[in-house]
Amino acid sequence: MSYQRFASVLAALSVLLCASLPAAAAGWPDRPLHLIVPFGAGSTPDIVARLVSDKLQQRIGEPVVVINKPGAGGNLGTQLVAEAAPDGYTLGLTISGPLAANTLLFKNLPYDPQRDLDYLTIAATQPSILVVSAKSGITDMPSLLAKLRSNPGKYNFSSMGVGSISHLAMEALAASSGTEIVHVPYASSAQAVTALLSGQTQMAILPAAMVMAQIHAGTLKALAVATAKRFAVMPEVPTLSEAGLKNVQGDAWMGFVMPAKTPAAITQRLTKEIVAIVNSPDIKKKLQAQYMEPVGDTPAEFRAIVRGDLERWAPIIKKNHITLD
Known part of the structure; x- marks a missing residue:
């Protein structure tokens, strides 16, 4: 087959393929x-x-x-x-x-x-929520940041795993606040919450569905939400941005x-x-x-x-x- 003939066939096939897509879409779904x-x-x-x-x-x-x-x-x-x-x-x-x-x-x-x-x-x-154990004595963002800044590297946080949003959001919090917090990764959100409740870790940023039961039960304290605006379910809880921590969202x-x-x-x-x-x-x-x-x-x-x-x-x-x- 000559080059000109091959090119003509290829062009014709391309036209047929392009024409078939709208036809397929018209009959979709079957x-x-x-x-x-x-x-x-x-x-x-x-x-x-x-x-x-x-x-x-x-x-x-x-x-x-x-x-x-x-x-x-x-x-x-x-x-x-x-x-x-x-x-x-x-x-x-x-x-x-x-x-x-x-x-x-x-x-x-x-x-x-x-x-x-x-x-x-x-x-x-x-939304993801920054929580601490209710037994920690930490009641708001200023008290948390004061503890972190006066004790760099002393406190740790649990996450749902390395590279998860719960990990990255806490690292962003540390960077934005000029503090150092030790990361303790777990295989699931349930394990991360259990670590908080048992005192193995001191804080975490976790999805709302994973912590709301404990917040309502009074075993975890919500300090802030990692979103651009306040969470409708807990309008009294500030955003991290309102606490002075910019661009920390999860x-x-x-x-x-x-x-x-x-x-x-x-x-x-x-x-x-x-x-x-x-x-x-x-x-x-x-x-x-x-x-x-x-x-x-x-x-x-x-x-x-x-x-x-x-x-x-x-x-x-x-x-x-x-x-x-």
Whole structure:
């Protein structure tokens, strides 16, 4: 075959491929969708995924099957989404780590979150709360900061693991306040809370759902929320910013993504449906019962949140030489 003939065939195939995408989108969906959650059953992302999937399948007329693929800090499941065919039948619900911090924590991340994924919307967010044991005698942020500054390296904090938001937010607090706090990582939020209650650690920044029961019981004391604005459930608790600690945030958000190059008609339809679902009265009530708030932002706003997280965590990770390789 001559070069000219080969080029003509290649051009024709390209035209056919491009033409097939709108056709595929027009007939979508005609089979079940797979919703990959890169964390285990019962995790907060899993809860949100199942709430949304139940409603989504009613709205699109096909089953939405939730598949849990935990591992590597959320990288495993997120990679499966990134490498899936961009045909509109695979989506994922992931968190900040696999899209932002993990690009800095892992030297050889097997996917590029900016290049390999289409962003739909952040479904919900949950504030992180700075807590101490009620037995500590620490009652507010000024008293905590005074103790930390007068005793550098004496106090420690528990986290849900190296590189987790609970770890990075506390390191950001230490950097912003000019203090030094020893990190004690645990395998789960439950273990991090247990360490606090037993006195093995003195403080932590953890998702609201993990500590609200203990706050209500009076065994943990909430000093501040690591969010841009106060938490509606506890409006009397200040933000870390109000305590003078700028850019220390630990929002535990969860967002929907799809493989890059998924037909725009499909990503736009799913974004519209998911935004409507998370803002519907019954789902909003169920999210709030788990101390979460619906978001439902645009793909551009979603990407801006990820960029903000990267900018926030990059100097913290570099300063503390944090790595997961």
